[in-house]
Amino acid sequence: MHSYPDARSVVRDLVPDEPVMLNRPHAAARAAQFFAQGFPGTTMYAVKANPSPDLIVLLWENGIRTFDVASIAEVRLVRGLLPGATLCFMHPVKTIGAIREAYHTHGVRTFSLDTLEELAKIVEATASADGTQAEDLNLLVRLRVSSEHSELSLASKFGVDLADSAPLLQATRQHCDALGICFHVGSQAMTPFAYVQALDRVRAAIVQASVTVDIIDVGGGFPSAYPGMNPPPLEDYFAIIHRHFEALPISYNAELWAEPGRALSAEYSSVIVRVEKRRGDELYINDGAYGALFDAAHVDWRFPVQALEDDLSQPLADFAFYGPTCDDADYMKGPFDLPADIQANDYFEIGMLGAYGAAMKTGFNGFGAAQAVIVTDEPMASLYTGAREEPKRSDNVVSLR
16 A cells, blocks of 8 residues: 555545545554554454454554454454454343354354343354253443433444343343453443443443452543544543452452453554535535545535645635435535635545444445545644644533643
């Protein structure tokens, strides 16, 4: 993969007709090292955020040894790349065939669940040919918690309610070597307090079930920096999670796990796009809702942007984008701040797309081709370099630093 110093040099060299993905391996390596060295427990990368083989290997090389896989395809992918990695099958609803292959073929020993039915599937699928039940399972019961402090909710699809958790925890305890509780506070948690609330529910679940718990998995939700979204430093999240984990009624050697996806991959990629047409404050560009900008269209995510032309001189103005397909839904309202004199054939960069952007690209309507290159400059925002605005704190919020 060719390497360039920055996006402008890519445009000057390639003058591309199609979008160009810019990958920053040094940014992902820095994020991996930060979590591997700073999180007070086991960091597992949530592969769904970006399943790029290059990124997965890069994270491994920089200290991430455990991977959260959500499908048998992800199990096969990571096992093929990293024979020594620890894989945790954390999707709470799996087929018996997927569980069986993961356990017997790929050495997966950790599974999540949120119902008695899923527990029965895991017990059946991991048994030996003569019906002997597996004795080396790590089973994590997913508890439903609030997503009120996160930009994207993950509170409705998975997780057992606290009121129903005791029988499930007690039954699961009978079929595993290590019992865990996991949860997900939602994507882009904007305050560490999200984990305090969730861990309080974990405490209540343990007390009600009267079981010995060996693993606490706080899931994902660790944020990145975007326009209008400047979270506290990640060290604050680590400190408050560790403090409340230590206070739980759990076994003396219990393990603390986390599943960052966005926080490890967001700074890895950006994309160069070209303006094909301007209509007032709307720019028609060559990537969009069915490409790397799914979140910008469907959940109104605002990504940072910067113009790549040297002759644009007017102040920044608010723009909305249309993508290249025929679909009216291929629309990103933003607002995105670009020079007011930007016109057709001008290029600009959209940043912080390493999480979910590259993973969710499609070929709808014949669009979606994108060359990938490496750039060595810094991402537009970072939680690891100090290149970000400090979050605004209300008078009734006490800083943890």
